[in-house]
Amino acid sequence: MAGTERRVVVTGIGVISALGSEIDTFWKNILEGQCGIDRITHFDVSNYDCQIAAEIKGFDPTPAFPSPKEIRRTDRFTQFGVYAGWRALQDSGLDLEKVDRDQIGCFIGSGIGGLSTTEAQHSVLLEKGPGRVSPFMIPMLILNMASGMFSMYYKLRGPNVATCSACATSTHALGEAWRTIKMGDANVIFAGGTEAAIVPLSMSGFAAMRALSTRNNEPKRSSRPFDLQRDGFVMGEGAGVLALEELEHAKARGARIYCEIVGYGNTADANHITAPSPEGEGAARCMKMALRSAGLRPDEVSYVNAHGTSTPQGDVCETMAIKSVFGEHAKKLAVSSTKGATGHMLGAAGAIEMAICAKAIQNQIAPPTINYENPDPQCDLDCVPNQARPMAINAILNNSFGFGGHNATIAAKRFNG
Template sequence: MASNGSDRRVVITGLGTVTALGHDIDTFWKNIIAGQCGVDRITSFDPTAYDCQIAAEVKDFDPSPAFPSPKEVRRTDRFAQLGIYAGWRALQDSGMDLEKLDRDQIGAFIGSGIGGIQTHADQHTVLMNKGPGRISPFLIPMMILNMASGVFSMYYKLRGPNLATCSACATSTHALGEAWRYIKMGDANAIFAGGTEAAVCEMGIGGFAAMRALSTRNAEPKRASRPFDKDRDGFVMGEGAAVLVVEELEHAKARGARIYCELVGYGNTADANHLTAPAPDGEGAARCMKMALRSAGLRPEDISYINAHGTSTPQGDVCETQAIKSVFGDHAKKLAVSSTKGATGHLLGAAGATEMALCAKALQTQIAPPTLNLDNPDPQCDLDYVPHTAREMKIEAIANNSFGFGGHNATVIAKRFVG
């Protein structure tokens, strides 16, 4: 058992991503800083009858390198395929040799906001058309949202802590924060933490469209997701996954790991306000960022860059801006704040970890990723959102925000690693 003690330092040593802009972190980062956009007309089904006909889909995806056999792939919903693949990518990127490590001290926290929605829909059709006797025995294990975390741990014999967080669009940021806590308190030496989502399907698009949450800028898919822009009209759904290797510093050093950055703080609060709307003036988000700063032992002016939740919704972007100004005061105007959802769409439960992977690269390369499509800034969104073009700048510490339906707020803070 690892020794207990909150003085343990926690670092990120592996990045695994699969998004519409690439199936590995290097391709993803290259496309992000080049200002590429992964949004296009939906191809996985005919979207003609839907108000929203666009999404950021993961195309040409082959999960098989991460699975022991084709049969195991077939027994797994797409959301879990994406999550397990991202975990495999993170393992490769980390250089971790599991055969030489104590797997009782290595865990997996891979969450999802929705889980196996396509399997659910498909098997409901079977039930209605053919009766209950024809329902697949794999319906439940394919549908339930803990299976990415569970199956990944089975494939790699990870016997440490195992969780599947579920807090809507804050899911994978909570996974990272909880991994930080577990490791800091000595309950694990390393955790594969993140989230996965595959909700670009008839039920997923139809459900969010019925809420009027999605953009209907169907004729201009690459200009549809426009965080903080005056002409934004809703978010664009994305799919994909991100898993990060979160590791105790001495454990990482002992195996000669490359270290991207150090995780230093975590905030988790509730709005207790509304099913889908943020608290007025971003009050809950502000408390969350303050909690993260307190736990990190940092001052507001220590933060250089914020990866905003910034979903391109009329209300959410204003409330987040207000929250940032409330927490950071005069320093808010000096921050670089960007939302990468203009490029990736909104990956729901996978969004936070995907964006944290970009934050890790930002700290490593000293480049802030841009906010795409910010052509006509909203007067109520009056910060520096790094419009259009990536920016070389000094980045010492970052905050990564995620907020979810149900009033869930999550913030993680990381800083440039100094041995």
């Protein structure tokens, strides 16, 4: 083995979103500028402020699950997480019969967990009393259960934890998985996040915070990161899971390598429950930490997948943070947000966006920010407006920032042997 430093590469990608249930379709839709957002159909939204979201329609978890009974015992967020994990496993080509499963882990987090189960069982409690609350309620709603179930179904006995840091959840999962593999505690970790929060309670709660777009009559144009007329984020649902693998382990089995994970930043704003710190100070420190741990100079980075949720304040603060980290080089960076297409998948967002980054590196194409029509002088970076752009992509950053002041950044590079 060359050197003692363990390196970590991405060898499998699993996604489930409104824009596709496997990576190739999803990536094609992202490049084409498709939008997964539409009027909400999961429930009657006629008296809701926000009536739009990126819903997954006709989802069938069956191929990822051992039996229909197991599907019935799991919340939708767990079904998404297990499904994306299964897709990542298939995509990685890993033969579980030939590896030591004590060395294979899962870090599949969730921002919110099983909110639809909470809603349904609370109704049972009120209507029928405590004696009718399901014994499966707690295991269905706790947000670690996607990670737990995936390990049970595929007998993966290595490190297993579910991160929870709101919209930074799955970027933290990827970072902590990267670190765990580097430390020698696992050879492969299925890392990412899952979310199924397009339910009445959360659509009411996020709307009450005035966090959501109310562009109900133009769903396809509602999520518009960095555009002057953005008016809030639009909820998405689904999951993203990536197979992170120690390099020698991947080489020994001849695995396809999408990219190398080279650094991780993790900081707190320590400022406010929902508002970013002034000028994006916490986010800037996070990106710097990721660059430092990767040993990358700022000018080596060519693409940033922004958190860019399409909220008025968040996009400005992230722009300021990027400028403070990259200086003059910020003008040469391609900085897109793919949330115009996917909606904001909360705890799944970072992993879905890391899937996009891995494909961007593999194909040397930066994905577009869609719905960009009116430049905002406060968001004056090159956001790859509306059209995907073939370009040389060597190193990237992927940002996620969550309520609670959590910041996470992954640094990744083209794999050059």
